[in-house]
Amino acid sequence: MAKAIKTNVIRHLTAAGVKFETKEYPVSEDHLDGVTIARETGMDPDMVYKTLVLCDDARGHLVCVIPVARELDLKQVARATGHKSVSMLPMKDLLPLTGYVRGGCSPIGMKKAFPTFIDEACLSLDTMAVSAGIRGCQVLLSPQDLIAQCGARTASLCREEI
DSSP: OOOOOOOHHHHHHHHTTOOOEEEEOOOOTTOOOHHHHHHHTTOOGGGBEEEEEEEETTSOEEEEEEETTSOBOHHHHHHHHTOSOEEEOOGGGHHHHHSOOTTSOOSSSOSSOOOEEEEGGGGGOSOEEEEOSSTTEEEEEOHHHHHHHHTOEEEOOBOOOO
16 A cells, blocks of 8 residues: 655645645656646646746745746746846755755745745636645645635736747
């Protein structure tokens, strides 16, 4: 029998009484991209979200959660967050800052709470998926529960689709 996965994300959601499911997938050496993970787990890529950590112009940090098939628009993020500019956090700083590795970063349960922004496309979904805090597992929950758990705001964060 497989051992149940326990992560900070799962512990946090359980303690908060949030209804969620987990969906596991095999981890490969070449770290699957989010669209491939969605397809391999039978989920629509529009419901699977990735977590990105950014630096702002005031030497602070913020978190953006966007659909895996979309690209972040840094100018829109700056406007939405009230900053002149934002940039991606260098990868080497991700684990020490958040406690999460690339491919396993979740907006829930980071070492410290950062201002969090979720792309407003989530508001049209009943269920969305974000990393469970490790590679190989996603948590599925309602957008409203994710917003509440992260103290997040929604905004338009992605480049326009062509």
